[in-house]
Amino acid sequence: MIVAAVTLAGLIAFAVRQVASDGYEPYRGPLATPGATSGERPPTLNIALNTQPSDYPRLRALGYDLVDVKTDPASVAGVPDGMRALLWVGNFTCDEFELPFGEFAAAVRRLAKHPKVFGWYLSDEPNPRECPRVSWEIRRRADLIEREAPGQVSFISLTDWPMAPLTPERVNVDLVGLDPYPCKGSSRTRSRCDINAIDRMVRMADKAGIPRSVVVPVYQTFGQSCSEGDKQYWLPTEDQLRQILRRWDRLVPDPPMDIAYSWGHQSEWACPTLADADGGEHPDLQSIMRERNTRS
DSSP, X not given: OOOOOOXXXXXXXXXXXXXXXXXXXXXXXXXXOOOOOOSOSOOOEEEESSOOGGGHHHHHHTTOOEEEEOSSHXXXXXXXXXXXXXXXXXXXXXXXXXXXXXXXXXXXXXXTTOTTEEEEEEEESOOTTTOTXXXXXXXXXXXXXXXXXXXXXXXEEEOSSOOGGGSHHHHXXXXXXXXXXXXXXXXXXXXXXXXXXXXXXXXXXXXXXXXXXXXXXXXXXXXXXXXXXXXXXXXXXXXXXXXXXXXXXXXXXXXXXXEEEOSSOBTTTBOSBTTTOBSSSSXXXXXXXXXXXXXX
């Protein structure tokens, strides 16, 4: 689906058992070890996915400095001063890529020195178990970026499918998103999210050999009460979002980038979203993200 350290006192090692009507069961295994703060990195870059140019003023006001756009010249030129583009050129799971390789290579060469381009979003939740060739395809695209556009980053976002074939060492990407969505099991708000699901996915990444230094947290800022497809997730409450952020801060204290999924609606996957969550009919998640994104 398009993908500062806080000490948690009294951290509970096992989640409260909470089986949903669809059989979802919260993670009850070991927690991930805390991450270390490097103290040497520039401030974290922030992006909320699925946006349009009309959203840019609101995003800027909330402290977002990256936007996701495609590679057409008008879209890149429309990125406001003070923001940069993460270019969507990827695939979802085992689908075809947004651009065939030849068109992708031409786009990289055309935009290799563009000052508004931060990087390239190469794949969203690739599934190497079902389509082993996807790892090879990501690798050849990341290699081309490294060769033709040094200084621009390559990025993929992973879910809880096999990660070992998709480590930076194997596919040569710079950044790797992890997208556990803890508020799962119903499209109606529940009192508890499975916060330990974040630990589960970070442990998977650790085991696969993905360094914490390249991990990009993906925060759940969507529900599915008004989506047309899945009905598995609810929009976090304000307190639940703060719990999500605190857990990520424990595990990845100073990420190079973080992601809010999603800003805009996706008819099958995401509705309501962060764009709706302004304290009116939905929790005020925007204020939480603004405070986080603009902290010094």
